[in-house]
Amino acid sequence: MISAARRVRRLLPSLAGVALAVTVLASPAHAAGPLVERTTLGNGIRLVLSQQRSVPIVAINCIIDGGARVDPPGKAGLANLTGSLLSEGTKGRTSEEISRLIDSLGGSFDTGTSSDWVLASAAVLSRDFATGVDLIARSLREPTFPPEEVERRKKETLGELEADEDEPGLVAQRAFRKALFGTAAYGSPVDGTPESVKSLTRDDVVAYHRDEIQPSRTICAIVGDVPTTEMKSTVERLLGDWQGSGKPLDAKAANVPPARSVVVDRPVTQASVVLGQIGVARSNPDYFPILLMNWVLGGGGFNSRLMQSIRTKSGLAYSVASAFESSKLPGAFQVALQTKVESAAQAIEMVRAEIKKLHDEGATEAELVAAKDYLTGNFPLRLDSTGKLAGFLGQVEYFGLGDDYIERYAERVRAVSLDDVKRAAAKYLQPDALVQVVVGPASKLAEQGITPTPGTAVGVAAPAAAPAGGATAAGAAADR
Amino acid sequence: MRKSLLAVAALACAVLLPSSPARAAQKYVEQVVERTLDNGFKMLLLEDHKAPVAVVQVWYRVGSRNELPGTTGLSHMLEHMMFKGTSKNGPEEYSRIIAQNGGNENAFTGDDATTYFATLASDRIGVEIELEADRMRNLVLSEQLFEPERQVVTEERRMRTDNNPIAFMFESLGAATFLEHPYRQPVIGWPTDIAGWKLSDLRSHYDTYYQPNNAFLVAVGDFDAQKLGELVEKQFGGYPRAADAPPVRAKEPPARGERRVSVERPARLPFVALQYVVPNLHHADAPALEMLESVLSNGKSSRLYQRLVREQRLALDVGASYDRTAIDDKTFTLSGQPQPGVSSEQLEKALLAEIDAIQKAPPAQDELDRARAQVEAAFVFAQDSMFYRGMLLGTYEIAGGWRQIDDFLPAIAMVTPEQVQQVAQKYLTPINRTTGVLVPLPTDESAPLERMPGGPMS
Numbered sequence: 001m002i003s004a005a006r007r008v009r010r011l012l013p014s015l016a017g018v019a020l021a022v023t024v025l026a027s028p029a030h031a032a033g034p035l036v037e038r039t040t041l042g043n044g045i046r047l048v049l050s051q052q053r054s055v056p057i058v059a060i061n062c063i064i065d066g067g068a069r070v071d072p073p074g075k076a077g078l079a080n081l082t083g084s085l086l087s088e089g090t091k092g093r094t095s096e097e098i099s100r101l102i103d104s105l106g107g108s109f110d111t112g113t114s115s116d117w118v119l120a121s122a123a124v125l126s127r128d129f130a131t132g133v134d135l136i137a138r139s140l141r142e143p144t145f146p147p148e149e150v151e152r153r154k155k156e157t158l159g160e161l162e163a164d165e166d167e168p169g170l171v172a173q174r175a176f177r178k179a180l181f182g183t184a185a186y187g188s189p190v191d192g193t194p195e196s197v198k199s200l201t202r203d204d205v206v207a208y209h210r211d212e213i214q215p216s217r218t219i220c221a222i223v224g225d226v227p228t229t230e231m232k233s234t235v236e237r238l239l240g241d242w243q244g245s246g247k248p249l250d251a252k253a254a255n256v257p258p259a260r261s262v263v264v265d266r267p268v269t270q271a272s273v274v275l276g277q278i279g280v281a282r283s284n285p286d287y288f289p290i291l292l293m294n295w296v297l298g299g300g301g302f303n304s305r306l307m308q309s310i311r312t313k314s315g316l317a318y319s320v321a322s323a324f325e326s327s328k329l330p331g332a333f334q335v336a337l338q339t340k341v342e343s344a345a346q347a348i349e350m351v352r353a354e355i356k357k358l359h360d361e362g363a364t365e366a367e368l369v370a371a372k373d374y375l376t377g378n379f380p381l382r383l384d385s386t387g388k389l390a391g392f393l394g395q396v397e398y399f400g401l402g403d404d405y406i407e408r409y410a411e412r413v414r415a416v417s418l419d420d421v422k423r424a425a426a427k428y429l430q431p432d433a434l435v436q437v438v439v440g441p442a443s444k445l446a447e448q449g450i451t452p453t454p455g456t457a458v459g460v461a462a463p464a465a466a467p468a469g470g471a472t473a474a475g476a477a478a479d480r
Numbered sequence: 481m482r483k484s485l486l487a488v489a490a491l492a493c494a495v496l497l498p499s500s501p502a503r504a505a506q507k508y509v510e511q512v513v514e515r516t517l518d519n520g521f522k523m524l525l526l527e528d529h530k531a532p533v534a535v536v537q538v539w540y541r542v543g544s545r546n547e548l549p550g551t552t553g554l555s556h557m558l559e560h561m562m563f564k565g566t567s568k569n570g571p572e573e574y575s576r577i578i579a580q581n582g583g584n585e586n587a588f589t590g591d592d593a594t595t596y597f598a599t600l601a602s603d604r605i606g607v608e609i610e611l612e613a614d615r616m617r618n619l620v621l622s623e624q625l626f627e628p629e630r631q632v633v634t635e636e637r638r639m640r641t642d643n644n645p646i647a648f649m650f651e652s653l654g655a656a657t658f659l660e661h662p663y664r665q666p667v668i669g670w671p672t673d674i675a676g677w678k679l680s681d682l683r684s685h686y687d688t689y690y691q692p693n694n695a696f697l698v699a700v701g702d703f704d705a706q707k708l709g710e711l712v713e714k715q716f717g718g719y720p721r722a723a724d725a726p727p728v729r730a731k732e733p734p735a736r737g738e739r740r741v742s743v744e745r746p747a748r749l750p751f752v753a754l755q756y757v758v759p760n761l762h763h764a765d766a767p768a769l770e771m772l773e774s775v776l777s778n779g780k781s782s783r784l785y786q787r788l789v790r791e792q793r794l795a796l797d798v799g800a801s802y803d804r805t806a807i808d809d810k811t812f813t814l815s816g817q818p819q820p821g822v823s824s825e826q827l828e829k830a831l832l833a834e835i836d837a838i839q840k841a842p843p844a845q846d847e848l849d850r851a852r853a854q855v856e857a858a859f860v861f862a863q864d865s866m867f868y869r870g871m872l873l874g875t876y877e878i879a880g881g882w883r884q885i886d887d888f889l890p891a892i893a894m895v896t897p898e899q900v901q902q903v904a905q906k907y908l909t910p911i912n913r914t915t916g917v918l919v920p921l922p923t924d925e926s927a928p929l930e931r932m933p934g935g936p937m938s
Contacts, residue, residue: 054530055863096781096790103779104850106857125857152793159796159819165748165923168643266923267746270638302563302575312572315631318639338639370580377582380601384531385864 033406034389037228038397041240044216048393049228052386056126058224059390062136063117063398065217068190069251069328073183074199077192081153081200082208083113086120088149090138095149102135109135115186116328117398118213123387126225130234136220137238140213150202157197164191168439169338171264172272176334176437179262180278184254185329214244221394224386253329254278257435260453263446264439271344271440275351276334277430279324282399288416289424290324295371296363296421297354297429298322298335303370305354310337316347324428326399333428341440345448348436356431362422376410505860507886512873513705514882515713519721520693523712524873524882525705528866534701535866536608537597538616539874542689544667545591545728545807550676553669554685556589557633557677562596563587564625566618571625574611581607589667592807593878599867602702606711612697613715616690626679634675637668645747645918646817653916656741657755661732663810691722698874700866732757732809739914744921749796750824751918753815754831758907761804762880765906767891768899769802769812774851775843775900776800776814776834781850783834784814794822794830805879812907824917838904842897855892 037049068079087109088095102109107124109132120139122132164170174189181187222231256278280290298306298321310320317337325331335355339347383389396405438450513525543555565571578585583600598608641647651666658664697712735757759765777784777800784798798816814835818827862868876882
């Protein structure tokens with residue numbers, strides 16, 4: 001659900017246009033996990049630190065709880081605009097000076113926004129660690145929000161929203177989130193809508209920064225080739241005396257919407273389909289049964305039921321997958337696929353049938369074993385680099401998963417029984433209450449019986465969060 | 481030639497920036513174990529013990545570069561069929577077994593190569609080695625599995641190209657940039673070719689190119705290279721050496737004038753790209769071309785972003801890209817998407833003005849230093865990923881030899897501002913340029929469908 005940094009600076013593809021994103025969570029089959037130090041500064045900033053000596057680099061990820069989830073009514077995109085502007089000028093440094101500084105070190109420094117948090121991150125050579133922390137500290141504490149940068153970013157965002165309309169999968173995601181969450185948290189798109197973005201002012205940005213960017217909501221995960229004592233003292237020196245306004249977090253979860261169908265009319269040869277419902281919060285105690293259940297349905301790549309039936313056996317789609325989002329409040333559960341317009345109804349029926357079958361009957365013993373083997377065996381791969389470890393540790397802290405999460409992961413996966421999966425499927429899949437979105441030529445879809453639920457506007461899609469990954473241009477490597 | 485260049489460069493590094501971690505990094509030639517079996521199968525093994533994990537990649541020296549008009553896309557289709565079972569393992573068994581062992585697997589096809597890979601806990605890599613050896617020669621190709629997969633690839637093409645106006649434009653641009661060389665062909669294949677492939681085409685492609693002497697294995701991770709080499713020999717060593725794959729004989733003639741292609745698709749915004757055919761890494765100008773790319777588009781302080789996105793506010797996004805590691809001479813491309821209200825002509829003019837500027841005056845030394853620092857640091861950051869290190873070895877080996885990786889930083893270190901200016905003057909010329917423009921058609925009516933050159937493909 002990250003919306004920043006979607007647009008890559010280089011538009012052309014490289015050979016490494018890699019692969020099947022595995023989004024499931026996973027724990028080392030045998031490793032004891034990395035040595036991690038946790039500490040909290042006087043102003044409430046939580047630090048998660050791990051020294052890794054293998055490569056002379058360090059990753060610093062600071063996340064501030066809130067993000068687009070707390071955008072005020074009618075101001076969708078405010079957190080996103082504020083987040084992107086944190087690096088476009090700080091006290092004593094212009095945007096261009098910041099860019100020159102980080103580029104001269106060969107590092108990276110970004111600020112951005114997701115549905116749950118604002119992120120300020122840097123990746124630098126270890127020798128430049130203090131500069132990396134300094135860039136982040138200034139962006140959080142003393143951004144200047146120059147009026148011309150605010151206007152420029154607004155205009156760029158409006159242009160990006162326009163460009164996004166040329167990506168049918170993205171258009172489908174936006175319409176889906178709007179249909180699912182309405183005006184509640186996560187229903188407002190992270191980037192905003194053209195109308196809401198136009199209405200944003202510099203005063204709004206200053207207010208968001210004052211109220212929502214606070215030390216007490218901040219977690220910094222730092223991983224790399226720097227001693228943890230130095231990590232701690234540097235952050236203490238540069239962020240230790242930062243004081244926030246103390247405004248409490250505020251955002252409401254959505255009510256469960258009724259089943260409905262949305263059609264977005266587009267002249268394309270391939271329909272983009274999203275089907276789903278409101279899922280669960282990351283803190284849900286049934287997390288592990290849900291994880292395994294979803295792996296069987298559509299989270300297990302080529303081994304999942306959806307991939308087997310819709311791609312492998314029928315050749316109807318190149319990709320089809322299901323996912324429960326990891327989010328603070330209950331997020332989306334969704335199945336997404338693309339298929340030629342003529343087979344949209346058939347593919348949708350197959351998805352509905354698979355969801356219903358799993359809901360009614362649960363998984364098989366063989367499927368559960370396969371899911372457990374994968375998730376436990378795959379866990380070390382999720383922690384095998386500096387960057388991955390920093391991201392992982394930050395989320396463990398953010399979602400409050402516990403200091404022993406890494407050590408106990410495999411044990412928790414193995415503890416899930418067939419009955420647990422069956423209960424999770426019956427409870428968290430709602431085959432009769434699915435929200436369905438199809439992007440394609442409305443007349444051809446109507447011939448197959450795919451029509452919008454009365455009262456649902458056709459062709460209106462509110463922009464929302466972007467999925468990971470970007471467009472691939474011609475000549476690119478083609479993945480399997 | 482390479483040796484003397486290295487020596488001079490090493491000296492230059494020592495003087496210029498003795499503390500650069502990039503230049504202090506250990507050379508690949510000191511870390512990689514290379515072995516070639518009697519049947520011609522090569523292995524490149526790189527021990528990396530930072531995590532109990534390993535990546536294995538098998539690279540075949542075949543891609544769309546090796547394909548002929550009428551049957552383009554065969555390499556990519558064969559890549560899909562490689563998951564459909566062997567005489568030993570049934571359809572999709574490969575994916576099931578790798579998942580059972582906690583691994584991630586996939587494959588990708590490019591112009592120059594086809595690559596299969598799996599990342600696993602390091603104590604499981606034997607599983608991947610055995611499965612890769614099996615499918616190198618024992619693939620079962622059946623009509624029954626072929627037809628649904630042809631449909632999958634057709635859907636993949638719709639998703640990547642037909643319903644992606646920018647990608648569609650780049651496909652047409654590539655076909656205009658190259659007159660003869662097969663780099664003009666899309667990796668996924670032309671629509672009518674996809675519809676027309678026969679199983680016998682695949683069989684012949686497989687037998688020609690999937691042979692031990694036309695492939696190599698790259699492994700990076702937490703293993704003992706000596707022992708792993710023995711395992712690889714045991715699994716791959718039994719296959720006989722085959723006839724050499726036919727060489728690609730097509731050579732691109734020199735450009736004799738500016739070309740232009742415009743593509744009409746339903747889209748909200750236009751897009752423009754300027755493409756030039758330039759030499760690859762085997763040419764002495766390659767390091768300067770690499771720095772030209774970096775000066776133009778590496779980081780937010782780079783020229784194209786600062787001037788066209790920030791100052792002139794003409795573009796939503798701009799970039800430059802140099803295909804240095806292609807087997808044959810390929811492209812240097814500048815491209816951008818205009819902001820709403822800006823025409824593609826305006827952005828094209830602005831891109832040309834930037835080319836003109838760097839042809840008239842060399843970049844400032846500090847600008848070049850910044851561009852260089854990013855290229856060098858990227859080399860260090862890349863060490864964080866075993867997968868990427870494998871990609872680096874494989875890409876260079878395909879392009880002409882993995883040992884050239886070590887030449888890269890020393891050569892970059894010696895590039896002067898004047899050299900950057902000179903390669904811009906030499907290659908970014910009107911005569912060598914092909915321009916591609918995406919012309920948007922309305923997206924709110926169905927009529928334009930009939931005008932799609934690709935057409936419906938069911």
